Amino acid sequence: MRLLGSKSLPDLRKIFDEENRVKDGWYPDKDTWPRGRFDEANLQFGEWNEVELSHAEILNVKLHWNKELGIPQDGMTVAEALKLDLVRAWIGTDTGKVFPESHIWLATAPLKNSSAVEYGFLKDHHGHPILLDGLHRLLAWAASDKQTTSAFIAGTLRKYAKIEDRIKITNLPSLDGFADVVLLFRHDEVILQIGNDRSKWRKLSPQWEEGFDLTDSGV
DSSP: EEEEEEEEEEHHHHHHHHHHHHHHHOOOTTTHHHHHHHHHHHHHHOEEEEEEEEEEHHHHHHEBBBBBTTBBBTTTEHHHHTTSSHHHHHSGGGTTTOOOOOOHHHEEEESSSOSSSSGGGSSSTTTTTTEOOHHHHHHHHHHOOOOOOOEEEESSSGGOOOTTTTEEEEGGGGTOOSSEEEEEEEEEEEEEEEEOGGGOOEEEEEOOOEEEEEEOOOO
């Protein structure tokens, strides 16, 4: 996962409107279902980030219940959904072949108190980003082996990071002169890794401050 930067919901709504004009020919008074989920996610999490996901990462996204494609009430990952007969049949149609470049919308956890009942049924969702919008695009791109997918994700990224997950940081002006800057997640620890020199690595608190040297930490 490559972190591209934090975003505000008003800015994201503008991008959503523009992408939908190209993708579906729909205007801001349409697509009320996803817009409702964005508002609920914003209320629940209060933060958004733009990220770039690999093909393996989109396969790990948890999908909510969808009768049209046969996704069960308790949900399933994209990788699991690609094995469904209804999904395979839809992908084989012209509708499932071409989608213009656009953002998938995700959250780090299921929505609470959502008016969309689908999120209340989700099971085995820990460690998976949760889909808010982009079901058909996500399935089509996963089936076509699309290597990178842009997404907006609500919530703190480290909440679903697994051991050894790495998020590359692309804009840290205070660290000019260092290369290969990443955040390394290990259990509940967050490591700021600067290059290959461990003497320059720092462990960060959950508040992203109070760094200290890891030279003798054995990390």
